[in-house]
Amino acid sequence: MTSPSTHHTTITSDPTVPLVRIVREFDAPAEKVFRAHTDPELVTRWLGPRGLEMRVEHYDCRTGGSYRYVQAENGEEYWFHGSFHEVRPSERIVQTFTFEGYPDAVALETLLLEDLGDGRTRLTTTSLVDSFEGRDAFVVSGMEVGVNEGYERLDELLAG
Template identity: 30%
Template sequence: MNNYSTTTLTMVRNFDVKSERVFDAWLNPEMMRKWFFTLEGTNKVAQNNPVVGGTWEIVDHRQGKDYRAIGEYLEIDPPKKIVFTFKMPELTPEGFSELADTITVELKELQQGCEMTFTQLIHVIHEENWTESDIEKAHDEWRDSTEQGWYYMFMGLKELLETGKISYKG
């Protein structure tokens, strides 16, 4: 049953810190709870076992509801690359996919700071009788909404790494 397709989102961000600091922010639960799919004030769970085959979990409480994101590490190459899965299993009925997206974070040292290339392979579930045009439209919508979410997370990550705190409280 192949009732889904994939689209790719790629984002590039520069940070005025060494790649080791950005790498650590993706794996350290105390850092993750401040920016990764959550904010410190709304975070309920930030668990992480950052080894290949290890899992991570974030639970964020927004508007009276818990949102849970989980995944598994597929590749960890300090401080250059992290590959992991990302899914929100409890939200499947509301349009979120039970399939796990794959996220790749690649870091490259620059003369000043580092560059992060973020790539997410997004699974898009098809509805019955979708045309190629419907699929293309869904790809654009999923990519745009996913990019918007990461945009705000990466703003918080940059602020956290470069100033030590995030001013946005949600």
């Protein structure tokens, strides 16, 4: 049995640009949170909602690298891919993100890790898409469930 997280995830849509901002704190140092985002074996243990199986086709998390993975449930498969444009250890990741079900909707994502001291980290992620309609579809697609459950799973992984 898992214990509920004591941290709240904030998801906001920017009113002036088609951007979603996600802010979450973790009870782990930035190096550990960064590794959980860059090591494919760890990524498969927390990314996405509970109940989905994740398999990585490739995951080369370095500046100039790329990734492709699938999340599956009840015979349905959801493929995702992107490129890593900038990877700075324990500080920042800039990447593209594409759900292959909507291949023309590419998001530019920036993950910033902030050391809060006492072994705690704030993660701020922004996802910029090409239109307000695309952003709103992204938000109502169930993203909130996947983000919240994924971060709960990440809490469990970081505590282990």
